[in-house]
Amino acid sequence: MPDSTSRNTLSRQWELLKCLPGRAPGVTCAQLQAYLQDMGYQVSKRTIERDLQNLSGLFPLQCNDRGTPWGWFWAPGATLELPGMGLGEALSLVLVEKALHFMLPVGLRQGLEPRFRQARRKLESLAEGNATARWLGKVASVQPELSLQAPEIDEVLLETIQRGLLEEQQLHCHYYAAHQDRERELTLNPLALVQRGLITYLIATAQPYTDVRQYAIHRFRQVELLPTPTVGGEQFDLQTYLDSNALQFGPTGKILLQAWISSSLARLIKETPFSSDMTLEPLVEGYRLQATVSDSWQLRWWLLQQGESLCVEAPEDLRAFMRETLRRTLLRYNAPGIGSNHQATTGRECDI
Template identity: 25%
Template sequence: MRADRLVSLVLLLRQHGRLTAAGLAGELEVSTRTVLRDIEALSAAGVPVYAERGRHGGFALLPGFRTELTGLNHDEALALLVAGSRRGAQAFGLGAALASAMLKVVDALPESYRDIAAGAAERLLIDPETDLLSRRLVAEEVPDAIVAEVLRAVFAGHKLLIHYAAVDQAPKWRTVDPIGLVTVRDRGYLLATRSGADRTYRLSRILAATELAEPAQRPDRVDLDRAWQERSTRFRTGGDQVTVLVRVDPRRREDLVGTALSVLAEEADADGWLRLEVTFQDPRHAEWALWQLTTNAEALAPQWLRDSLRNRATAITTRYGVSS
C-alpha cells in the first residue's frame, strides 16, 4: 500500500507542479504527518523532492525530473481491461486504437497479474449489444473520415467546416468552433459554438467535415461535464414543450414520471389513482408516452392530446376489427 502511495505522490507532483502537504494529504486520503514521512522516504531513495517556503510554497520535483513509474496493481489492470470492453470509444472512431492499447497493457503486465486480471475481466460484461428482451442496441454509424476530421479540429483548436443535416431541415454548411466531444448511450455529440452561441451537433448527422487552418474561438480550458449539463438543461426547458394533466394507476407512476421532463403537481384521486401535471418535450413525445401506458393512464388535458390518442386507438380497432 505504501509503495502505491509513493508512486501516486510523485505522479501528483508531476501533474500539479507544486502541492502543499495538506493538499497532498487530501488527494491521498492520509494525514499530513504521513505525507511528510513519505516525502522523506522519496528523498532518501533519490527522488528530487524539495520544499518551497512562503505563502504559496509547497513540495515540488526538480524541473525536468521524470522516471518510469510502471507496475500496475491488480485493480488498476482490471479497470483498464473492463474499460476496453466498453463501446463508447466506437462513437469517436477510437475502437481500434483502444483494442491495440489493451493488447499492449496486457502484454506489459507481470504474468501473475495478467492471468488474474484477464480471468476477472471475463466475468464482467459492460453494455452488451442486446438487452434481456433481445432488442439490439444499435450504435450510430459515423464514417471514420468524418470522425478523424472532427477529432483533429477539436484537439488542434481549429475551426471546423461541417455539412450538417438537422432534423426536418435540408443539409447546410456551417463553420463552427469545436469545444469537445461527448458520447451518451453510443451516440456521439460535438459541442461547439457558432458566431459565439452554444451549439450541439450529433455526429451521425454530420455528412462531411473539414478541419480549417483558422484557430477556433474558444477558452483554453473547458469543463465538459458542466457544459453538457447546461446544454441538457436548456434542451429540456426549451422548444415546443407541452404540459399535460393525466390520471395514472399508481403502479405505473414511475413509468410516466420516467418519460416526462418534469412533474409540476401531484395529488391522489378518491379512487386511489394519481393525478399529475407533467411536461413533455413536444406533442409527439406526450402522445408516445401516454400511448405506452395503455389503459393504465388517461390524459385529461389538453383536448388535442385526448383526440390524438382516441384517433390512434380507433385506427387500431378498425385495423383488427375485421378478420383478414
C-alpha cells in the same frame, strides 16, 4: 509459458510491491492481506510474509521490526515507479475503453490502444484464479429503451471533428439532414461533443447564425478543418446548455403534468420518480400523478408507450396531442387490410 498459478503469483507480488509506502512505519501484513483480498487475491498472512521475505532479496525493501506488528516499506531513496500494470488499472482501462469510445479524441485513443490491449491480456491471463479479473463478466450497462444498434461512425471524419473542437477551429461540412432528407453544406463552429444513448452529437452553431444546434456525428458525409477560429465559443457553457434540457428535443420549458395512472404503473413510478415534487394521489381506481417535467418529445414518447395504463389530464395542449395521436393510431388499426399486399402498393405510410 508460465501456468495460471505462476501468473497469479507474479501478479500478486507486483500488486504487493506497488502498495508499499516510501517510508516508515510502513504497512503491516494484515493490511496488505486486506488490500490483496479486495483485489481478488485469496492469500494468507503467512504467504504475504513469505512473499515479502523473498522480494526483499530482489528489491530495496525494509521492515520496521522495532515493534509489533511489523511494517514493510521501500528503503529511503528507492524508486517507487514500477513498470507494468496493476489489476485495478487494467480493469479501469477496459471499462473506460468500452464506455468512452467516442468521447476520447481519436489520436489519444490510438495512443492508448497498446495499454488497452495490455489491460485486456492481463485480465484474460488472471481470470482463471482471480475473481476480480473476472469482474467484467459480472457487470453490464444496457439501454433502457428498445435495443437498437449504434450507427456507424467514420473514424476519419470523427477525428477531424474532434480536432476542430480541440483546436477551436471552424469546420466545413457536408451534413445529411434526416428530417429534410437532403444533404446540406455548412460551416460549423464546434462547441462540444455529447453522447446521448447510442448517438453522439456535435453541439455547434452554423455560420452566420448564433443558435446552438445538435448534429449527429454519423450523418456527416464530408468534414474539412478550416484555418478560421471558432466563433462564439467563449460564451458557450456546456453544463448550462445541458441544464436547459436542450437535448430533450421538441417543445421546451417546464409543465405541470397531471395524469391518471394505473396501480401497476404507480408502483413502478414510485421507485423512479419523475421529479422531486412528484405526488401520487390514490383514487378509487388507480392514482392521480402530478409532477413538474420538461415538455419534450422524450416525455411524449414515454406517455404514448403506457397505453391504457395512463391518461393525461393536463395541460390541455398535451392532452389534445395524446388524444389526436391515439385517434390516428386507432384509424390505422381499424383500416381494413392494413399491412396486406394490396395496401402496401397504395403508398400508404404511417405518419404517427
